[in-house]
Amino acid sequence: MKFISLFFLKNVITFVLLCFSFSVVAQKDSLETVIAEKGEGIYALLRKKGVNPYETFDAFVALNIDNIRDSIHVYEGRTYKIPNVEAKVALEETKKAIPNVLPKTGKGYAIFGKKYRKVPIKSSKLKNAVFYLVAGHGGPDPGAMATYAGKPIAEDEYAYDITLRLARELISHGALVYIIIRDNNDGIRDKRILKIDHDEVAYQNKVIPLNQVARLKQRVDIVNELYTKHKGQYQRLIVTHVDSRSKGQNIDVFFYHHEKSKSGKNLAENIHKTFQKKYKKYQPNRTYSGTFEHRTELYMVRKTWPAMTFIEIGNIRNKKDQKRILEPDNRQALAKWISEGAILDFQKR
Structure with a gap:
């Protein structure tokens, strides 16, 4: 009986972990995408998808960094992910946590x-x-x-x-x-x-x-x-x-x-x-x-x-x-x- 309980518990845990993994993958795959056309930049892509470009620019870069030149230029013909609200909020919280560097006092640096x-x-x-x-x-x-x-x-x-x-x-x-x-x-x-x-x-x-x-x-x-x-x-x-x-x-x-x-x-x-x-x-x-x-x-x-x-x-x-x-x-x-x-x-x- 003890063996059956442990076996059952192990399978339940495995099932939960699998469900969680599928959920994460599904959430990632559920992001909208857009194909960059000739002459378009990040702002144009975001506007095309009805997203405020000024609020989501950084989240877009973070999502697509491996597919962007100089962190600001997209490639014609490539597919890009459009950030959702959660991605934008998480990025804003990260930014708030970073203070300025080299604090200057009356005596200098x-x-x-x-x-x-x-x-x-x-x-x-x-x-x-x-x-x-x-x-x-x-x-x-x-x-x-x-x-x-x-x-x-x-x-x-x-x-x-x-x-x-x-x-x-x-x-x-x-x-x-x-x-x-x-x-x-x-x-x-x-x-x-x-x-x-x-x-x-x-x-x-x-x-x-x-x-x-x-x-x-x-x-x-x-x-x-x-x-x-x-x-x-x-x-x-x-x-x-x-x-x-x-x-x-x-x-x-x-x-x-x-x-x-x-x-x-x-x-x-x-x-x-x-x-x-x-x-x-x-x-x-x-x-x-x-x-x-x-x-x-x-x-x-x-x-x-x-x-x-x-x-x-x-x-x-x-x-x-x-x-x-x-x-x-x-x-x-x-x-x-x-x-x-x-x-x-x-x-x-």
């Missing part, structure tokens, strides 16, 4: 450190532009490692210092900036040897996972959630890394973008052009060999919604590249050049 917390306003060239900045690795993962003057140096510390300097430059021209990976006690450091620590956190003080895929997914999720908050605005993502190759391989700064992202390509190209001009001016006897190209196999390039560029600053194990990476004035120059390329991209949009 604390994240830049005491020396650099006050940011002078240079212009309004980037007014209404939104940037998401991600320094590579961090937390339990220091990234590429090397030694300099007998001391260990780590990729994440230098990528982060350049990212902070870049954030400060962008803010000085009126941009709204989100620093996704952050160390709340480092600040901008004017030293060659940056002390290695592991207390970096992700935006909103989230612990950075040890697992690589989980770590990258966390960053992607944060950026994509923030992306939905700023619909209709110019939004760009800049990811900064330091490469690790053989000691004898000297490399220039490289820029990567998504293969199908025209806006991402433009961003990478505009920053690349800025670097070419700077090298021609400051190092006229040296050929700049850095390139911009698509590398969609990179997780951050493939999964994030904003148009983006993935930057490799140099080879941390090469002596010539170490000069570019370790010298604080050079890190500042790199940040300034990247910001000038971003300004160029914003002005040409």
Whole structure:
């Protein structure tokens, strides 16, 4: 009798789970769809289905992100799902839960450190532009490692210092900036040897996972959630890394973008052009060999919604590249050049 009861209970549970699964699938499949015709955009598709485009734009993007170019352009002839009321409400609740970043006090931006917390306003060239900045690795993962003057140096510390300097430059021209990976006690450091620590956190003080895929997914999720908050605005993502190759391989700064992202390509190209001009001016006897190209196999390039560029600053194990990476004035120059390329991209949009 006891055996029969357990057997019966097991089958009931299985039946309930199957019903639930069918319900979820049915609900997903019950969404209305529309085929994009030549010349139509997201707003036109939503209007065609009698849906308020301004209220459901973000939910539409979230539902169809794998079928949209640059997170704003639909493809002619493809089928798209139309969000229902529940999807819109859930998205709005998510947006409300995300506060602004880099709170400014009367003393300036604390994240830049005491020396650099006050940011002078240079212009309004980037007014209404939104940037998401991600320094590579961090937390339990220091990234590429090397030694300099007998001391260990780590990729994440230098990528982060350049990212902070870049954030400060962008803010000085009126941009709204989100620093996704952050160390709340480092600040901008004017030293060659940056002390290695592991207390970096992700935006909103989230612990950075040890697992690589989980770590990258966390960053992607944060950026994509923030992306939905700023619909209709110019939004760009800049990811900064330091490469690790053989000691004898000297490399220039490289820029990567998504293969199908025209806006991402433009961003990478505009920053690349800025670097070419700077090298021609400051190092006229040296050929700049850095390139911009698509590398969609990179997780951050493939999964994030904003148009983006993935930057490799140099080879941390090469002596010539170490000069570019370790010298604080050079890190500042790199940040300034990247910001000038971003300004160029914003002005040409």
